[in-house]
Amino acid sequence: MRADLKATVLRIIRLGRRLATDTGGNIAIVFALVLPLLIMITLGGVDISRASTVKMNLQDALDAATLAAARSQFTDNARITEVGMNALRANLAPFPEIQLLEGQSSFRLNTTTGAVQGDAIVSVDTLVADIVLPPYGAVLEDRLPVRARSEVLRSNNRIEVALVLDNTGSMAGQKLTNTKAAAIDLINRLEAADNRSIEADAIKISLVPFSMTVRVAQGGTSTIPSYMSNATNHTGATGSLGLFSTGVGRFTLFQDLGTTWGGCVEARPQPFDIRDTAPTTSNQATMFVPYFAPDEPDRGDYPNDSTWQSWLNSSNSDQNDYLNDTPTSSYGTSNASNPMGGNSGRRTMFFNRLKERSKYNTTNRRGAMTADFGPNNGCTLQPIIRLTDNYNALRTAVNNMVATGNTNVPLGAMWGWHTLSPNAPFGDGRPYGSERLQKIIIIMTDGENVMSDNNSPNDSFYNGLGYIWQERLGMGTGSDSARRQRMDERFDHSGNSQEDLCGNMKAAGIEVYTVAVQVDTQAQTLMRRCASSSDHYFPVNNASGIGAAFDRIAGAIENLRISR
Incomplete structure (x- = not known):
């Protein structure tokens, strides 16, 4: 040329x-x-x-x-x-x-x-x-x-991220393995973004594993956190819907048993179960209540009563019967085929034994108390990691996650919000509306909200909402699907005029990402509705897709640190 x-x-x-x-x-x-x-x-x-x-x-x-x-x-x-x-x-x-x-x-x-x-x-x-x-x-x-x-x-934007991860029993196996790998990769990428920032503490992350409860502290101590209640009139303390026959603080019960609180909590009563209201002793409904699984009535006291036997689990290894009941004349005799005079009598006897306050002492213990047996039964989760830039601690906690229990997404998400909040119980987050600040919550679940019925007068196993008969969902009867609907509505209501958790978080300026892993259509709709926008919702059809979803979320968060 x-x-x-x-x-x-x-x-x-x-x-x-x-x-x-x-x-x-x-x-x-x-x-x-x-x-x-x-x-x-x-x-x-x-x-x-x-x-x-x-x-x-x-x-x-x-x-x-x-x-x-x-x-x-x-x-x-x-x-x-x-x-x-x-x-x-x-x-x-x-x-x-x-x-x-x-x-x-x-x-x-x-x-x-x-x-x-x-x-x-x-x-x-x-x-x-x-x-x-x-x-x-x-x-x-x-x-x-x-x-x-x-x-x-x-960018000199500051970012606070809450990782709210489903740790229920259905996550066991490849789903939990892939979730751990995806979460650690996200932590690594955000650590790298933090390291290249010219501003100290540019990125902080919290970790909230959840199931039917959340473990907000390591436990194992007699010290009562300031945000926890030991009042005798707190949620479920006494009365017709209470767990015990007389008013008693749950930390007092732990002390009477010679053991310590495991660190798990119940949900607060409505409406504080979905609000970022700081706890105060002047309003016990705003305080947080220790998770305390009551001693179940003794199965073997009525061996000739098949109904009594069927109400309780078939083996002591499954039954949370960790104390000897103290039979009285009102308990009936153990050698009659039908000592309680019908089902009504059985139910009366069941609750008399369940709510008995005096049996909680160190002398009537049946076996050593653990996270699988005793008042902390079900509190086997990895504890929360509060908002931090200690990335090694976060990675260790993710690797230590275990699969256990049933699903309560609202409770897990609410504690994710607590970790981001400038308010108590933690107060770790920067004030809402701070310049150059973005708060982000990532909610991942593989299941549907559940509070299933069982065949005992308790109607359910103990969980972060107590028992079904305590009406913590506003209903003491009804089907499993009806209770699921109530839990869904507390998380994100289909009606725009109804208060819900997702709406409250977004109103506070929190950006919401949701990841739904192999869930049904109802749960998909729920998680999609909760997300800040359609591109913040990630449906995953199999365990292998968890990493890709987290990768896209990590990339979106990284982009907040880069401005062309």
Whole structure:
């Protein structure tokens, strides 16, 4: 191409010389004078156009390379330049005619603004300059320099993230394994984003494993946290819907048993179960109540009564009967085939035994108390990790997660909110509305909200909502599906005029991501509705898809730290 162009230019010059020597008229004289300028403008435009095209390609390549450098975890210019140059070389590979002048190209971090700046110079072959203007072509060595500059801001936004992860029994196996891997990958990526920030504590993360309860503290101590209640009139303490025959604080019961609280909690009563209201002793409904699984009535006291026997689990290993009841004359005799005089009598006897306060002492214990047997029965979850930038602690906690219990998404999500909140019980979060602050909650579940009935007068096993007969959902009877609907509505109600947890979180400025793993249509609708937008909802059809969902969420959060 260069040879053809050079031949064409030489022919034009010879034509011009002939015209210049033509004495036939003024036109020849004028043409002779103007010809060099016309040639320089016309043919020089070829090089200008070529340089303009190279400039566009270079700018695109440099923008992408600078973004890659900004996304790296490095803060020293040498490493930032290494990442940027590697990306820039790859981006320019499709353009062999462009020669990157590496010695004159660089990337650097502006520690004042937090921006990564990239400068690049390339050279491109000239097609005309060395022919039309040989002296200039010689100076340029037949190549033109082309420059570009790019800047990517490492944002100074601050991010608080709550990871609310389903740890129920149905998560056992590959789902929990994949969830752990996905959560750790997200933590790693956010740690890298935090490391490349010029601001301290730019990113903090909390972890909330949940099932039918949430373990808000490690437990194992007699010290009562300030946000927990030991009052005798708190939720479920006494009365017709209470767990005990007389008013008693649950921490007092732990002490009477010679054991300690395991760290799990019940949900607060409505409406505080879905509100970020700080707990205060002046309003016991706002306080948090220790999870305390009552001692179940003794199965063996009425061996001849098949109904009594069927109400209780078939083996002591499954039954949470950790104390000896203290039979009285009102309990009936143990050798009669029907000592309680029918079902009504049995139910009366069952609740007399269940609610008996005096049996809670160290002398009537049946076996050692553990998280699987005793008042902490079911409190086997990994404890919450409060909002922190201790990424090693977060990774350790994720690896220690276990699958146990049933599903209560509202309770788990509410404690995720508590970890982000500037209010008690923790108060770890920055104030709502703080400049350059984004609070994010990621809620992942593989199941449907459940509070299933069983065959005993308790109607259910003890959980973070107590027993069904305590009417913590506003209903003491009804079907499993009706109770599920109530739990769903506390989480996210289909009616816009109804208060719900997801609406309250979003109203507080929290960005909500939801991940639904192999759930039914009702749960999919619920989780989709809770998410801040359609692109914040991730349906997952099998365990292998959990990682991809978390990867996309991590990328979206990382983008909050990068501004083009």
